Amino acid sequence: MPVFLSLICAMAWGGQALFLKASMAKADIRHVVFLTLLINCLTVFLWMAFSGRLTFFKGVDDPSFIHFMIAGAFNYFLGRWLYYDSIRMIGPTKATAISSSYPVASLLFAFLLLEERLSMKRYLGIGLTLLGMYLLFVRRRG
Numbered sequence: 542m543p544v545f546l547s548l549i550c551a552m553a554w555g556g557q558a559l560f561l562k563a564s565m566a567k568a569d570i571r572h573v574v575f576l577t578l579l580i581n582c583l584t585v586f587l588w589m590a591f592s593g594r595l596t597f598f599k600g601v602d603d604p605s606f607i608h609f610m611i612a613g614a615f616n617y618f619l620g621r622w623l624y625y626d627s628i629r630m631i632g633p634t635k636a637t638a639i640s641s642s643y644p645v646a647s648l649l650f651a652f653l654l655l656e657e658r659l660s661m662k663r664y665l666g667i668g669l670t671l672l673g674m675y676l677l678f679v680r681r682r683g
Contacts, residue, residue, distance in 0.1 A: 558633035565629050574622050581617070638677050642670050 565573055589595050601609070620640075627636035645667050651657040659667075 555637065558628055558637045561625060561628050562633045565625065570622065570626055570629070573625050574618070577621065578617055635677055639674055642674060645670050 561573070624636060624640050627640070630636075648659060648663055648667060652659055
């Protein structure tokens with residue numbers, strides 16, 4: 542079941558890039574970011590309200606709340622803004638492929654900031670991801 546859910550997630554995220562590309566031709570990027578965030582917030586709020594889980598702040602301590610705020614700023618504001626702009630500039634295929642390489646950044650941050658050790662499989666994964674991005678931008682000659 543988790544693999545199935547992950548595949549559905551991948552299809553939803555892949556599909557969103559096409560909708561964004563089709564709708565952003567004349568839209569101000571600030572409006573696009575605001576509207577998508579507003580829809581996300583309303584959807585999550587309604588889901589929590591109908592499931593009786595609006596009391597979730599009770600179990601969150603202050604340091605965790607600050608970390609969630611920082612993560613939200615990186616993901617839902619900065620990341621989304623840059624992702625949407627890149628879709629506009631280089632198209633959904635390349636923008637999605639590049640932005641989907643975020644696990645490489647996560648591994649590098651974990652290595653540099655948290656002093657986590659990287660296994661050979663992770664080094665291989667980083668290398669293959671970087672190779673894939675390189676091949677995406679290489680133009681065939683001939």
